[in-house]
Amino acid sequence: VAERLRVVRRALTYPADAESLRLVREAGGLSKLSPEAREKVRMKEVKPGEWCDDLPAESVEGRLLRGDVERVTVDEPAPVDGAAPMGGRRKVAR
Amino acid sequence: MAQSPGKFGSPSGWIIADGYNLTTVKPQQLREKISPNMMPSHGIGDSWEEHTPTGLTKAELGVEGGFFDTGAVASHAALVAGMPSSPQATARVACWGFGGLTIGEFFRGCRGVFQSTYEVLATLGELTKANAEYVIHGQFDAGVILQALTQKSADWNTKTDGASVDYAASTAQVVIPITSNSQANPSVVTTPVPHGLVTGQKVLISGVAGSSPDINGEQAVTVLTTTTFSVAVDTSAGSGGTGGSFVKADTPSGGVAYQHVTEFTGLTGFIGKVRDSPDDTTYADLATFANVTAAPAVEAVEVAGTVDRYLSYDGNVTGTGTITAFGGFARF
Numbered sequence: 001v002a003e004r005l006r007v008v009r010r011a012l013t014y015p016a017d018a019e020s021l022r023l024v025r026e027a028g029g030l031s032k033l034s035p036e037a038r039e040k041v042r043m044k045e046v047k048p049g050e051w052c053d054d055l056p057a058e059s060v061e062g063r064l065l066r067g068d069v070e071r072v073t074v075d076e077p078a079p080v081d082g083a084a085p086m087g088g089r090r091k092v093a094r
Numbered sequence: 095m096a097q098s099p100g101k102f103g104s105p106s107g108w109i110i111a112d113g114y115n116l117t118t119v120k121p122q123q124l125r126e127k128i129s130p131n132m133m134p135s136h137g138i139g140d141s142w143e144e145h146t147p148t149g150l151t152k153a154e155l156g157v158e159g160g161f162f163d164t165g166a167v168a169s170h171a172a173l174v175a176g177m178p179s180s181p182q183a184t185a186r187v188a189c190w191g192f193g194g195l196t197i198g199e200f201f202r203g204c205r206g207v208f209q210s211t212y213e214v215l216a217t218l219g220e221l222t223k224a225n226a227e228y229v230i231h232g233q234f235d236a237g238v239i240l241q242a243l244t245q246k247s248a249d250w251n252t253k254t255d256g257a258s259v260d261y262a263a264s265t266a267q268v269v270i271p272i273t274s275n276s277q278a279n280p281s282v283v284t285t286p287v288p289h290g291l292v293t294g295q296k297v298l299i300s301g302v303a304g305s306s307p308d309i310n311g312e313q314a315v316t317v318l319t320t321t322t323f324s325v326a327v328d329t330s331a332g333s334g335g336t337g338g339s340f341v342k343a344d345t346p347s348g349g350v351a352y353q354h355v356t357e358f359t360g361l362t363g364f365i366g367k368v369r370d371s372p373d374d375t376t377y378a379d380l381a382t383f384a385n386v387t388a389a390p391a392v393e394a395v396e397v398a399g400t401v402d403r404y405l406s407y408d409g410n411v412t413g414t415g416t417i418t419a420f421g422g423f424a425r426f
Binding site for chain 1: 251253254255256257258260369371372373374375376377378379380400404408
């Protein structure tokens with residue numbers, strides 16, 4: 001049994017990998033990236049219904065509160081990247 | 095001390111109506127006028143005239159002296175097509191500004207514009223000009239430009255272009271001073287004037303001195319009274335602070351997104367989006383415009399709920415070609 005994050009109502013875009021996230025954090029946000037760093041940052045888009053287990057940690061609480069994502073308990077362990085949903089039991093708390 | 099001159103001049107003015115960039119026809123005057131409806135309220139016994147506002151506000155918009163041009167997507171096509179002919183006539187969508195057509199500058203938008211006159215003036219010794227008057231049906235929206243009218247040929251987004259717009263840095267914001275914050279859990283912030291916040295709203299606090307722990311930075315508030323709110327900081331074992339100020343870091347009441355497409359060549363589709371973010375790291379779709387397949391095109395999309403601090407514009411093209419689009423968002 002594993003707990004996973006799933007996008008609920010609005011498509012999300014965020015840094016696609018650890019290196020991109022590191023660069024964004026180092027700059028203090030996407031809008032503050034230097035032109036050189038901007039070239040290196042890769043973004044991903046996750047649509048409603050898709051997993052977003054790799055959502056940046058600093059964004060998780062706010063997105064849960066807003067109802068943009070939900071925690072879902074599933075029987076399968078979370079894969080490394082955000083793959084398509086495989087079903088699961090929806091937890092009451094978001 | 096010498097007075098500084100005005101900050102903006104005629105090169106900074108612009109107007110786009112229904113996807114037509116009317117600035118290209120070089121209008122000689124762009125006029126916006128907002129006035130309250132007043133009625134005389136004096137009577138017998140009064141020795142001076144009196145006027146009282148009725149509660150209604152009137153808005154007018156005029157574009158005067160644009161050069162008459164019958165070319166494609168030019169002044170004649172833009173202005174003659176907008177004349178309403180029935181009670182069910184479709185209102186137009188117009189956006190304009192006086193501070194330059196650049197990302198982060200302010201614009202005015204209106205979703206209910208009826209063009210009431212179209213006047214062509216051929217004057218001896220002058221180039222032929224055209225005037226248009228607009229009657230505003232409803233309110234103006236005051237917003238910020240997210241995408242300037244720039245030609246693009248591939249997908250883009252302003253957030254990774256380094257051009258997202260930070261609401262906390264907006265010069266349109268009212269900076270609310272802080273009197274003090276208490277030594278308590280949670281710490282209670284007192285303001286000398288009504289703060290105008292709602293519970294759950296985020297503020298960006300700065301300049302508070304002496305608070306331990308520090309309350310400066312972004313905080314979500316719980317409203318207690320019109321001049322007090324608490325923030326989730328435990329100062330009971332430390333100390334309260336004084337001074338400082340805050341600006342709002344998000345808005346709770348939705349808004350309206352505007353998009354004009356003035357040029358569309360070769361592509362088979364285009365979808366524009368406005369996205370928002372509380373942290374400038376993860377962005378969420380806020381408003382998605384319908385697929386555009388030809389220009390001129392215009393759309394205004396109203397959204398409800400919280401609008402986060404950072405706003406960006408995403409353009410997604412299908413096919414090969416070019417597109418020139420404007421995007422903006424007005425918070426309610």
